[in-house]
Amino acid sequence: MTGSEVKKLFYMENKKGVLGKLKDGLLKTRRNLTERIEGVFGGRIDAQALEDMEEILITSDLGVKASKEIIGIIERTDPVNLRETLKGEIFNILKKGEASLLTNGHKPAVIMVVGVNGNGKTTTIGKLAKRFKDEGKEVLLVAGDTFRAAAIEQLSVWGERVGVKVVKHKSGADPGAVVFDAIQSEKAKGADVVIVDTAGRLHTKAPLMEELKKIKRVMDKELPGAPHEVLLVIDASTGQNAIEQARIFHEAIGVTGIVLTKLDGTAKGGIIIAIIRELEIPVKMIGIGEKIDDLRDFNAEEFTEALFE
Amino acid sequence: MFEGLTNKLEGIFRKLRGRGILKEEDVLSALKEIRLALLEADVNFKVVKDFVERIKGRAIGQEILQSLTPGQQVIKVVHEELTSLMGESYKKTHLSPNPPTVLMLVGLQGSGKTTTAGKLANLFKKEGRQPLLVAADTQRPAAIEQLSLLSSQIGVNFYGTKDGDNPIRVCEDATHKAKREGFEPVIIDTAGRLHIDDALMDELKMVREKILPHEILLVADAMTGQDAVNIAQRFDEALNLTGIILTKMDGDARGGAAISMMAVTGKPIKLIGVGEKLDLLEPFHPNRMASRILGMGDVLSIIEKAEASIEKEEALRLEKKLGTDSFTLEDFRGQLKQMKKMGPLSQILDLIPGLGKFRSEINIDDRELIKVEAIIDSMTKKERGNYAIINGNRRKRIALGSGTMVTDVNRVLKQFIQVKKMMKAFSRRPMGGKGGLNIAREVMKWQ
CATH class of the missing domain: 3.40.50.300 (P-loop containing nucleotide triphosphate hydrolases)
Known part of the structure; x- marks a missing residue:
């Protein structure tokens, strides 16, 4: 790749919109996690399913502590809602971490x-x-x-x-x-x-x-x-x-x-x-x-x- | 580094050591803890699984249950398996019989390739060679500039063109230049890239085909998490790596990535980066590292460090004075200077056996040493020769001169007297020219 091509890439317009771009960026994350969760969700919640979930969370770098607690919650819920529960748990945590930049009202x-x-x-x-x-x-x-x-x-x-x-x-x-x-x-x-x-x-x-x-x-x-x-x-x-x-x-x-x-x-x-x-x-x-x-x-x-x- | 894991395993094994006979459930609960500790240390999930299975197979067998000291036996098995996971022994980077040897550094963005290239050049220069640093990262803004600055800091030759140039061309031209002008080895810094970026990985493959580097080294961050296996595997598949350099080992990351990357690629970790300064690149010793993980410390590394940095003559001169009354503040200052050459104290502390549990509680500040030096520097020659004459007024003046407090001066004098006493005690035993080590121990007591 030449320098000008590299530069073009840098300035390339984003045509996909925010959500599309985000999804692109997360594609591999999603593919991996989802494919495997579908696998887990297909079956009943047993020891193997729990271990698979642990693997998914740990290999996503959630860490032992967070993974354990999330799995603990899942264990206590109805297996039918496994997917929604896991999603909900992760969303609830992430939601607490949502905030916008504090730059308004200051100059500079x-x-x-x-x-x-x-x-x-x-x-x-x-x-x-x-x-x-x-x-x-x-x-x-x-x-x-x-x-x-x-x-x-x-x-x-x-x-x-x-x-x-x-x-x-x-x-x-x-x-x-x-x-x-x-x-x-x-x-x-x-x-x-x-x-x-x-x-x-x-x-x-x-x-x-x-x-x-x-x-x-x-x-x-x-x-x-x-x-x-x-x-x-x-x-x-x-x-x-x-x-x-x-x-x-x-x-x-x-x-x-x-x-x-x-x-x-x-x-x-x-x-x-x-x-x-x-x-x-x-x-x-x-x-x-x-x-x-x-x-x-x-x-x-x-x-x-x-x-x- | 690896402190957390060491602490945990030490905790587990302390329990095991306390018992004469080990039951199967004890081994299992120890293994459970080991599993969690390894996972928290970022060792890859699958690698941990294999590891624990292997230990289980060996540990629950008769080997352990029938042995007289089962606790020791578990430690031995874990240690052996950890060592074998990380590669059996230290593999040296070898130079080609037909120079120039070409070393190529590859890796993700921000893993530390450019700094490592500088450190490598520094290492070869110290061996009396004439390395050539090559800036093939024509992509990141100011990467060429960065490598060029590093090469002039070290005083080695540099080859680089301008941003946006074709890196393959740069590498070719650089190796020709090295051949013509007799540089050895050639160290190529490449642009950081994602392991899944096919276009950029192909570019590296082309460089590999054209230049045929003798070593292709993956530079990886010791803080890397579970993804370490993917990164190492992809780079290895594309380029057939010859080894790995692990950077930023001076932080408190537990460094499980080291184990993961070796396990999936089978390629050795050759060197580790242990600081931002250009001489802070060290050989990786799997067996020592395993000892460290298990809380056994790393005595060999300390001794090597001491030997490399303490000048023999100076050590001999000091040794002669030990145990005599002629050991002065002047000599004390000399010893401090020698010791500083061994590297930051906090690093040396990491290597002390048995310190594992307490290591986190000891907070060594290397600036403390600088203060001590400043205080001694502010004394007159007469004062340095005879500490007894340093009275209250002189102490005040010394404090003023060194920008410290009188209490600091008092403390330094007290420490000096302690060292003097200690030297007397040690002089009864042969020291083998490692005076600095004793000082290191003494300094640790002060903290």
Whole structure:
């Protein structure tokens, strides 16, 4: 594939509508889960059926605890309603995790994007910027990842693609200082949305989590109430460790929402069910492809429907 | 890493150890716990099932029930099976007799290919070779730039063109360049791609046909969940992998993906990434890892680390001073510096045997060491030579100079005196040039 073809793909118009696109993205998830659930639902609820259900839930990354509880509920219900019950249980959990972005009523609204390394923060920011720009909003990106080689350049490329401004310092600069300058700048005064990129960090590195707290303090000091949204990006292929990630990031800086990325692979992303159950952090968006428009609002009904269709 | 699993299994086995005779139901309940622990550790459902079946077969047999110490016996069986699941022993990456050897890194987006490419180049450079880093990721914005920056940080050669170029062409040109100019090995960084993206997987197949890499290594994230089996299987089917590199092992993911990927592909995990710095790439040792999972710790790794990073002469010089009154703060600082070279303390702690249960309660902050160094740096030469003269006023000045509190200075001095005492005790035994290890132990006591 040549560069221009790749670029064309990035800008390709979405002709299928939101639901169609979501379904496409979840196709493999759905196919796998549904085919096997049909198998389970075909028979009576016995030890084998329960074990099959356990396998389905566990292999979707729901985790032992959530799977056990859901199966416990199913066991207590009439086998005739097996399918509807399972669907209903999963929907009920996902519904609690539905929420929209908290950017209205703030000018500028500040969004801080955090997460472990390699889960798609910068790409998500590119997509988010495009989305806000399409809504007619003035967007400013802040290159707060001053650590990883070429992270600033990567965000700048996205800035050019989408056609929004990027505030950046040199590589190795203090991210707090970048954020300070960005919020102080004239550009921020004119912006509707300011999106701050941060360096990927493992939640187990205490000094790096302290750094995030500091960045957040700087924002709040310069613009009381900011950040209005703290988005934790989680890769859909992550296993049970995602719960720890969410827990520790949440404890450190108060996560307001999760963006679940890379749902276009074969990973099921079932970990969000466990996260919503245990931590009550909503899922705001899902990434369902590499194209610039492949970022969608999280919708519990669609997500459940797509899983069970 | 693997802490959670270790904790759980240790809990189970503590129960087993307490009994003389083991009943069949004990084994079954232990296996149930092991199953759950493995599932929570993200080992794939089917892989766990096979594993537990195998253990059950061996464990409930006479081998265990008739043995004198059945608890030990279960541990032995589980350990053996875990080791065999992960591949029997460490497989080294070998270089071709006809250079250039070509190593190609493949994997999903965000698994850590580019950083790993840099780390590999660094490793080969340390061996005295002249690697060539090749940026075949012409797709992700600034990926070429990232690899180019890494190569200049390490001081190795780099080949890359511009975004959007044909990666097959880039690889061909790079191998020609390596042949002409004598680079060895060639390390190719490819664009991240989904294992189900047929077009991009075909592209990799074409690179493989044209370049015939000696090693095709799947770079995979240690945090990967159940999907690890699909990813590894698809990449292996398409490219016939020669091995796997597991990244981000410095987090607290239990790393069951390691077991899953090896089980479905039969390909060894060769290296593990244990930090963001460019020297944090280590060999993967299945038997040691199994010991670690079972809470037996990993003494061998610690010793190797110590040997690799402590300079012999410096160690000898320090050793001579041990146990004599001439061991000064100056020497103490030298030891701290040596120890820092072994890597972050938190990592070394992971390797200590028997710590499993308590590991999570010990929160080591490597910045503490930096503080200690700063405090010693703020002393005069005379003070470093004779700690006894450091009175209240001097302590105040040192605190000011190092940006710490007087209580910090007091603590460091107290610790120094402890180390001095300990050195005396140790000097009665032969030390084999591993002075840093003792300090490591002592530092752990302070926390």
